[in-house]
Amino acid sequence: MRFRRTHLYATEVLRQFALVATLPVLVTGFFLLWYFNGQLQRSVANQQQALARTLAEETQQHVFSAGDKVDLFVSLSLAGAAPGDFTARLDQFLGSSSYFEAIYVTDRLGLIDYIGLARDRRESRELYIGMDVSNNAMYQAKPEDDRTWSDVFLSVVTGRLSIAYLRRIGSRAVIAEIAIDRLPRLSRQLSDNEMLVMILDQNADIIGHPDPDLSQQQVNLSNLPLFDDRNAAGLTSEFFELGGVRYFGTAVQMNNPPWFVVVAQDDAVFSQPLTNAIKIWLPAMLILIAAALWVTRIRARTLSTRFSDLAHLARNIAAGDYSTASLNSHILEFQQLADNLGTMASAIERREQSLRLKEQQLRNTLELTPNVAVQWFDDDGHILFWNSASEALFGHSSQQALGKTPAELDYLPDPQFMIDRLLEVTRLDMAVGPWESPFNMPDGTVGMLVSTAFAIPDGERRHILVAMQVDITRQKQAEESIRRLNAELEDRVAHRTDELQQRNSELHDALRSLGDTMEQLVQSEKLASLGSLVAGVAHELNTPIGNALIAASSLRDFATEFGNEVRGGTLRRSTLDAFVEDAMTAAEITERNLQRASELVTGFKQVAVDQSSSQRREFALSEVIGEILLTLQPVLKRTQIEVVDDVSAEIVMDSFPGPLGQVLSNLITNAVVHGLDSTEGTVSIKAREDDGWVYLSVSDDGRGIPVDVLKNIYDPFFTTRLGQGGSGLGLHIAHQIVTDALGGEMSVRSELSRGTRFDIKLPSRSPMADQQKMPPGMGSGQQPH
Amino acid sequence: MFTSVCNKRRWALWAVVVVIVANGCADPEPVRIGFVGGLSGRVSDLGGPARNGMLLAVEQANAEGGIDGRPIEAIIRDDKQDVEVARKAVRELLDANVEAIIGPATSSMATSVVDLANAAKVVMVGATVTSNELSIEGDYFIRVLSPTSVHAAEVASFFTRRGFSSFTAIFDSNNSSYTESWLRDFSQQFESDGGHNLGAFAFSSERPEDLIELPKKALQANPEFIVFITNSVDAALLAKQVRMIDSEIQIATSEWAGTERLIQLGGRHIENAYVPQYLDRESEEPRYLTFRQQFKDRFNQEPGFPGVAGYNATQLIITALREKPEKQPLRDYILERGEFPGLQWSISLNPSGDPNSKTSVTRITDGRFVVQDDPH
Numbered sequence A: 001m002r003f004r005r006t007h008l009y010a011t012e013v014l015r016q017f018a019l020v021a022t023l024p025v026l027v028t029g030f031f032l033l034w035y036f037n038g039q040l041q042r043s044v045a046n047q048q049q050a051l052a053r054t055l056a057e058e059t060q061q062h063v064f065s066a067g068d069k070v071d072l073f074v075s076l077s078l079a080g081a082a083p084g085d086f087t088a089r090l091d092q093f094l095g096s097s098s099y100f101e102a103i104y105v106t107d108r109l110g111l112i113d114y115i116g117l118a119r120d121r122r123e124s125r126e127l128y129i130g131m132d133v134s135n136n137a138m139y140q141a142k143p144e145d146d147r148t149w150s151d152v153f154l155s156v157v158t159g160r161l162s163i164a165y166l167r168r169i170g171s172r173a174v175i176a177e178i179a180i181d182r183l184p185r186l187s188r189q190l191s192d193n194e195m196l197v198m199i200l201d202q203n204a205d206i207i208g209h210p211d212p213d214l215s216q217q218q219v220n221l222s223n224l225p226l227f228d229d230r231n232a233a234g235l236t237s238e239f240f241e242l243g244g245v246r247y248f249g250t251a252v253q254m255n256n257p258p259w260f261v262v263v264a265q266d267d268a269v270f271s272q273p274l275t276n277a278i279k280i281w282l283p284a285m286l287i288l289i290a291a292a293l294w295v296t297r298i299r300a301r302t303l304s305t306r307f308s309d310l311a312h313l314a315r316n317i318a319a320g321d322y323s324t325a326s327l328n329s330h331i332l333e334f335q336q337l338a339d340n341l342g343t344m345a346s347a348i349e350r351r352e353q354s355l356r357l358k359e360q361q362l363r364n365t366l367e368l369t370p371n372v373a374v375q376w377f378d379d380d381g382h383i384l385f386w387n388s389a390s391e392a393l394f395g396h397s398s399q400q401a402l403g404k405t406p407a408e409l410d411y412l413p414d415p416q417f418m419i420d421r422l423l424e425v426t427r428l429d430m431a432v433g434p435w436e437s438p439f440n441m442p443d444g445t446v447g448m449l450v451s452t453a454f455a456i457p458d459g460e461r462r463h464i465l466v467a468m469q470v471d472i473t474r475q476k477q478a479e480e481s482i483r484r485l486n487a488e489l490e491d492r493v494a495h496r497t498d499e500l501q502q503r504n505s506e507l508h509d510a511l512r513s514l515g516d517t518m519e520q521l522v523q524s525e526k527l528a529s530l531g532s533l534v535a536g537v538a539h540e541l542n543t544p545i546g547n548a549l550i551a552a553s554s555l556r557d558f559a560t561e562f563g564n565e566v567r568g569g570t571l572r573r574s575t576l577d578a579f580v581e582d583a584m585t586a587a588e589i590t591e592r593n594l595q596r597a598s599e600l601v602t603g604f605k606q607v608a609v610d611q612s613s614s615q616r617r618e619f620a621l622s623e624v625i626g627e628i629l630l631t632l633q634p635v636l637k638r639t640q641i642e643v644v645d646d647v648s649a650e651i652v653m654d655s656f657p658g659p660l661g662q663v664l665s666n667l668i669t670n671a672v673v674h675g676l677d678s679t680e681g682t683v684s685i686k687a688r689e690d691d692g693w694v695y696l697s698v699s700d701d702g703r704g705i706p707v708d709v710l711k712n713i714y715d716p717f718f719t720t721r722l723g724q725g726g727s728g729l730g731l732h733i734a735h736q737i738v739t740d741a742l743g744g745e746m747s748v749r750s751e752l753s754r755g756t757r758f759d760i761k762l763p764s765r766s767p768m769a770d771q772q773k774m775p776p777g778m779g780s781g782q783q784p785h
Numbered sequence B: 001m002f003t004s005v006c007n008k009r010r011w012a013l014w015a016v017v018v019v020i021v022a023n024g025c026a027d028p029e030p031v032r033i034g035f036v037g038g039l040s041g042r043v044s045d046l047g048g049p050a051r052n053g054m055l056l057a058v059e060q061a062n063a064e065g066g067i068d069g070r071p072i073e074a075i076i077r078d079d080k081q082d083v084e085v086a087r088k089a090v091r092e093l094l095d096a097n098v099e100a101i102i103g104p105a106t107s108s109m110a111t112s113v114v115d116l117a118n119a120a121k122v123v124m125v126g127a128t129v130t131s132n133e134l135s136i137e138g139d140y141f142i143r144v145l146s147p148t149s150v151h152a153a154e155v156a157s158f159f160t161r162r163g164f165s166s167f168t169a170i171f172d173s174n175n176s177s178y179t180e181s182w183l184r185d186f187s188q189q190f191e192s193d194g195g196h197n198l199g200a201f202a203f204s205s206e207r208p209e210d211l212i213e214l215p216k217k218a219l220q221a222n223p224e225f226i227v228f229i230t231n232s233v234d235a236a237l238l239a240k241q242v243r244m245i246d247s248e249i250q251i252a253t254s255e256w257a258g259t260e261r262l263i264q265l266g267g268r269h270i271e272n273a274y275v276p277q278y279l280d281r282e283s284e285e286p287r288y289l290t291f292r293q294q295f296k297d298r299f300n301q302e303p304g305f306p307g308v309a310g311y312n313a314t315q316l317i318i319t320a321l322r323e324k325p326e327k328q329p330l331r332d333y334i335l336e337r338g339e340f341p342g343l344q345w346s347i348s349l350n351p352s353g354d355p356n357s358k359t360s361v362t363r364i365t366d367g368r369f370v371v372q373d374d375p376h
Helices: A008-076 A083-094 A117-129 A184-190 A273-318 A332-368 A388-394 A413-427 A474-569 A571-612 A621-637 A656-674 A732-739 B004-022 B041-063 B083-095 B107-120 B150-159 B172-194 B208-221 B232-245 B262-268 B285-298 B304-325 B330-336
Strands: A102-108 A112-117 A146-149 A162-169 A172-179 A195-199 A204-210 A235-242 A247-254 A260-266 A372-377 A383-386 A431-439 A448-457 A464-472 A617-621 A641-646 A652-655 A679-692 A694-698 A745-749 A755-763 B033-035 B072-080 B101-104 B123-126 B141-143 B166-172 B198-201 B226-230 B250-254 B274-277 B360-365 B368-371
Touching: A008 A083, A008 A102, A008 A146, A008 A162, A008 A172, A008 A184, A008 A195, A008 A235, A008 A273, A083 A102, A083 A112, A083 A117, A102 A117, A117 A195, A117 B208, A117 B232, A146 B360, A184 A195, A184 A204, A184 A235, A195 A247, A204 A260, A204 B083, A273 A332, A388 A464, A413 A431, A413 A448, A431 A694, A448 A474, A464 B330, A474 A571, A474 A621, A617 A621, A621 A641, A621 A656, A621 A679, A652 A656, A652 A755, A656 A679, A656 A694, A656 A732, A732 A745, A732 A755, A732 B360, B033 B041, B033 B083, B033 B107, B033 B304, B041 B072, B041 B232, B041 B304, B072 B083, B083 B101, B083 B107, B101 B304, B107 B123, B107 B141, B123 B304, B141 B330, B150 B172, B150 B274, B166 B172, B166 B208, B172 B198, B172 B226, B198 B208, B208 B226, B208 B232, B226 B232, B232 B250, B232 B262, B250 B368, B262 B360, B274 B368, B285 B304, B304 B330
Parallel strands: A641 A679, B033 B072, B033 B101, B101 B123, B123 B141, B166 B198, B166 B226, B226 B250, B250 B274
Antiparallel strands: A102 A112, A102 A172, A146 A162, A162 A172, A195 A204, A195 A260, A235 A247, A247 A260, A372 A383, A372 A464, A431 A448, A448 A464, A617 A652, A679 A694, A694 A755, A745 A755, B274 B360, B360 B368
């Protein structure tokens, strides 16, 4: 900051006033000085000019009167005299005049013929006779009236500066020399202490000066401003310097000779009135100004006191004392200022309270933030603030930490890194981070922090550098274990995937073999069905064929006995007759039984064709039921089970008799085996036709199916007789055929100990195309057997 | 407290400023240079132009800013060709603390006052002083014209070359320091060249009537030429007297008389006289021509050799005062430097403070000095 001098208000006012008071005084003073000086100059110049003119005229009169005297002498005395008397007359003339030094008469060449001298010089008269004066400018001049005044010249006769009056008379000239000694005398008489009068020749050489010596030295004053720019009137007034003295003077030029009269006044004398005036005026002004300044000083001090009070008030406010009583002043501005200061004080107080509150809140927030360690640093890295989270995190109390640097406190393995970040904040003037860095935990281990740093302004140029950290040690550890688990998991997943793939492949194989097995099972079921069919057929055929066999073997026995008798001749008629009768009966029995066998074979053939080919045809439901029951005879015979076939022969269907037979076979078998345990009971088969639908039911009065089993009865391989010869496919296949192949519906109702009833609803005419959709294993041509 | 001290200082400063401003118009202390010489009477034709030469030099120097910003003040004294007046004048100049004195104009005055200058250790530059007497090593007298031993011998040789073999001389005993010195040197050279000095006649200019009879005596020896070792006024009077007796005899003067006044006063009587000059009146040197014009403009007269000498002497002092080292005495600097510019030729001083200036002989023809081109 640039240093500025301060002043007291009173001093400042005093200075300003001094300036204000002095300036007009000085300005007017100088103006008056200039004005009166001009006036004075003009007045003095006028006086000087008047005097100079008078003197010039007077001098001229002197000169002229001298000339007149010479003229008079020439015309009265010399003109009538004989040349031999000339010298005497000239001497006489000189004797009669006080100021002529020499008078001579020249010849036509300008040589002195006669000369009149003062008495003391007459001895050397011969010396001057014959002198040539023709080189004198005066002599060479051609005046109109034969009268000439010379310049100043050094007289040969006197050896002094002189002027001469020349009067021509024919070819001769009379020349009278006047020593200019008289002019200094004249000057001296006219000059006094205040006035200098000088006479100068036309070269501006001094010829008349109060100092007679100076008058003889041909001192040339042509360089004075007086002679620089002579005005039209031939007179001018100027300041000039001569012999170290400053003069104000006026020069007037005479007509003939063209000399100058200079009237001058010593500058000091000339300025006397003015100097006197200033001598009175200046102290008066000074006293007045001093008095005014004194009054101003008193007033300014009073005002200054007011300012001091206000300053005191402001200082109190600055110091935080807002309670200072306000000021009372009759000066509006002071009063306003004081009031405004009071208003300002209360405003500041309010703001300070608010700020304090905010600061406290901030401090509390910072202090009590449990997880965020906050530190403040000054620009040199010294700790200014250390919150409780920092204490907890780093193990140093706030008291230990304050005023130290991170390096001194040793809570960071690399304190310089932190200092560098803080410096970076200062340099870049922006927040830095977040960055992760290790720290020394109080237990001696090294933890991990995530930190940010930024600056908050503090005063004019300084910053508070803030560092904030969060302990992420656990997070880091958790991250690490998760990372490890992840890695393991991946391994495991890969392992499991391999396993699963293997299982899958095994399952796939199992599934395929299961399919195969199922197929085989279906085939074996089919074979079992065929087997039971074959067993039933074999059983049915066994009787007629056995009968026929018995009849045939009885016949052979009859024939043998008959032959024996024939050969033994013991034949008797009765024997023949008996034999014929027996043969006939045997044939009859054999024929009948073979017929029966043929019928059976035809019936089986139909069943077998239906069962294996699933061909669609029109058939009577009762026939199909009869055939099925026939095939089931071998099973039924071993039981006390009565199958009641209550189906009308009129019900004719256009459908697939093979699958339907299978369905019935499976249901009857199921009722016999599971419902009645193959012991005793009744199985009823009923059917009715209604509006294109055939409602068929197979019921038994057996033990019924438990509820928990009921829902699984259609699942494949579900069996209550696992290991006792049940495949678990019977009802599954029946359900499949009804719903899929025959386009019907199938439901079951069962009551424990009362029996089970399967109801089948079938279209009279199957909507399915021939062999359109067959249950698995039911197709004839498509299934590989 | 601090404030009030500051304020006091401020006021003091203001006071000083006011005083400075008030005195600002006052000139700095001037450099004073004295002049002493015959300004009135018969010898004023030496002193007057010499003083005017000095004034011109001073006025020009002041117009250029003086010496290191200080104006030059010329203090002028008339010695009236009187020993007592001269000594009084020199004392006054010394009392006025002049840095140097230009003058006197004549040798007799110079020899009378040089001891005062030596005692005061103030340099005295004799403008037109040529007496051999003043060629003393270690004194404070220096000059811008060679001593008579050089000039007079040259002039003597001139007459020898022109075929003259005898002369008589009339000289002014009031300025014997110069006149006798000149006569001796002239005579020696002339006689050594085979000529004859037929007699020398002294007079006192205080007794002009003596001049009436002297030429008769001088002519009685029947010399081939007659030499006036006098001032111009006396030379004019003597010339007239000689011509009254002998209209044919060759008249000559020493350089002293060689001013404009000689022609003005001498008129036809001085025609054809041989007049040696300390300057080349037909010099084409631009500095000289400029100076001559300036001189005539300022004083309405010809400078002649006294004007040139006065100007050269003053220029020498001003140059030395301007250029000398502050601590070095003026005389030491002048002699050590030795070489100073002059209007027609440079002034080259020997250890005695004497230069080696030239003489050119003129003959007055139709009222003018005409340089005699003389093959050496």
